[in-house]
Amino acid sequence: MKVSKIVILCVAILCIAGIALSQGLTNKEQLGKAIFFDANLSTPTGQSCATCHGPDVGFTGPSSVINNTTVVYPGAVPTRFGNRKPPTAAYGGQSPVMFYESKTGLFVGGMFWDGRATGWELGDPLAEQARGPFLNPMEQNNASKQVVIDKIHYESSYASLFEAVYGPTVWNNTDNAY
Numbered sequence: 275m276k277v278s279k280i281v282i283l284c285v286a287i288l289c290i291a292g293i294a295l296s297q298g299l300t301n302k303e304q305l306g307k308a309i310f311f312d313a314n315l316s317t318p319t320g321q322s323c324a325t326c327h328g329p330d331v332g333f334t335g336p337s338s339v340i341n342n343t344t345v346v347y348p349g350a351v352p353t354r355f356g357n358r359k360p361p362t363a364a365y366g367g368q369s370p371v372m373f374y375e376s377k378t379g380l381f382v383g384g385m386f387w388d389g390r391a392t393g394w395e396l397g398d399p400l401a402e403q404a405r406g407p408f409l410n411p412m413e414q415n416n417a418s419k420q421v422v423i424d425k426i427h428y429e430s431s432y433a434s435l436f437e438a439v440y441g442p443t444v445w446n447n448t449d450n451a452y
Contacts (some may be wrong), residue, residue, distance in 0.1 A: 316414035412426035
C-alpha cells in the first residue's frame with residue numbers, strides 16, 4: 275500500500291513537472307518544437323528533424339548501428355543519402371553570424387565549414403541552416419518552399435500557433451513564411 279502511494283505521488287509529480295515545462299515555452303519555442311518533431315514535413319512523410327537529430331542522444335544521429343557502420347543517414351527517400359553525418363543541434367544557436375577575423379586570418383561563425391549557413395541573409399546562421407533540409411532531396415525532399423508552408427498551413431495541428439507567432443497574413447507570402 276505504501277509503495278503504491280509513493281508510485282502515485284511520483285507519477286503525479288512527473289505529470290505536473292511536464293505541464294510546467296511545456297507552459298514555460300514561448301509561442302515561438304513551442305512552434306519550433308512542433309516543427310522539429312513533425313514527421314509530415316518530408317516527402318514522403320515520416321522524417322522529422324528529430325529523426326536525424328535525436329534529443330535523447332545530444333541532438334545528433336540516434337542510431338548506433340548507423341553511427342558505427344556508415345557515415346551518413348538516409349533521407350526521407352530511403353535510397354538517398356546525404357554527404358555528412360548529422361552534427362549535434364544542441365548548441366547551434368550559439369554560433370555568431372560568420373565574419374572574417376583579420377588578426378587570425380580565419381572566418382568565425384556560421385553553421386558549416388562550407389559556408390552554406392552564414393547568417394548573412396537572416397541575421398542568424400541557425401535560422402538559415404534550419405531551412406535547408408526541408409528542400410534538400412537527400413534529406414526531407416520537399417519540392418518547394420510552398421509545399422512546406424502548405425503542409426504547415428493545411429495539414430499540421432499547429433497552424434494557429436504559426437499565425438500567433440508570425441501574424442494572420444503570414445500565409446500570403448511564401449518567402450516570408452518560409
